[in-house]
Amino acid sequence: MPDSINKVGTVVILAAGQGTRMKSARPKVLHPVCGRPLVAWVVDQALSLAPRQLVVVVGHGGESVVEAVTVAAGATPVTFVTQEPQLGTGHAVQMAAEALGSDPGRVVVLYGDMALLSSATLSDLVAAQEEGGMSLLTFEMDDPRGYGRILRSAGAVTGIVEERDASPQERAIDECNLGVYCFDGAQLLADLPRLTNDNDQGEYYLTDLVALAVEAGRAVTTGTLENSDEALGVNTIAHLAEVRWAMQVRILEKHMASGVYIEDPASTTIDAGVKIGAGTHILPYTVIRGGVVVGEGCEVGPFTHLRAGTVMADGAEVGNFTESKNSTLGAGVKAKHLSYLGDATIGAGTNVGAGTIFANYDGKLKHRTEVGQDAFIGSGTILVAPGTIGAGATTGAGAVVTGQSAVGADETWVGVPARPISRAADREQRADDATDEQE
Secondary structure, eight states: OOTTGGGEEEEEEEEOOOOGGGOOSSOGGGSEETTEEHHHHHHHHHHHTOOSEEEEEEOTTHHHHHHHHHHHHTTSOEEEEEOSSOOOHHHHHHHHHHHHOSOOOEEEEEETTOOOOOHHHHHHHHHHOOTTSEEEEEEEOSSOOSOEEEEEETTEEEEEEOGGGOOHHHHTOOEEEEEEEEEEHHHHHHHGGGOOOOSTTOOOOTTHHHHHHHHTTOOEEEEOOSSGGGGOOOSSHHHHHHHHHHHHHHHHHHHHHTTOEESOGGGOEEOTTOEEOTTOEEOSSOEEOTTOEEOTTOEEOSSOEEOTTOEEOTTOEEEETOEEESOEEOTTOEEEESOEEESEEEOTTOEEOTTOEEEOBOSSOBOOEEEOTTOEEOTTOEEESSEEEOTTOEEOTTOEEOTTOEEOTTOEEETTTTEEOOHHHHHHHHHHHHHHHHO
């Protein structure tokens, strides 16, 4: 780990904004990206810097944001600060000043809606910050969308002007401020009270700290992005879709690099945290949500939906228009067509016929169905939970196995409601079949 990472004292995440342009009652930072809220990705960024403390500024929907951040942070303690009313980024960090303490060390400021920043980029930002000065991330954008512009003289940063306050000449500048900073913590605490709201919006801008540093002759340095996608923030639902796709590409590329054959990445959705073994084939129009584990040499899709709690052992196959939720499929299980596998444990080698439904919900509670090894579930079977299907058992096509039923090992059940074919009748039928073959 680079030495600069070890020198970060505090990371502050600004997550108080309502995101009015999202036109959603949900706080902006809680909108999902590949199965996780936006802010959870930013918590990961913060933790990659191994700070001594993590401070998160909340506002709109504060309780929900606190819950999401706490889950994402795991065992790492978090200090939460409320910004109310929300009077700009500078005001947000002012609200966090007390939580920073008297010796915050280097302070990195991140934003709760910027999910794509890499740990390498943040490490470079920290490394660029010089003693007593500050560093910031900049990027060039052909069509800046609301970002502040970087002002330079003879190559040195002289200030930042927000788009709403910029002149036409300043708006033509293509070097933009990403809003991500690394400060000398002691100097930050000294400068925060000097911020003013002398602008059209009547807000306190964190960007004004650049001007204060320049006036004092302190170093203002810049870091660069590893990838242009990292600059994407979220202000609208359309922006959210851009960020989701950029994150999705990262996830898909990681799986493919590990030996997973994803036939058509453009039509495949795989959330964060999904585990897939090498040699597995993912066919088009497959959706795999977080909390799913797929073994080696499996086949999934096309048009398959794997939901949380699904575990596929090596060699299992789930196919066309089949959905699985909270179910364990043993090695070599096949459920290839038009089935719902809800709250089930399916033993190795079992074949689930087309149109099978594991009816797990009784209107109030969910129940499980246990299926043994090498069973054969006939096409169109409905298995009403709770129930058990023994090893080697068979259900006839269209059978309805009612709740609380226990199909014994090697038994065959048919009908509506399903009933076992008697062993005597079965033996007689087999004898008749043998006689017919001899004749």
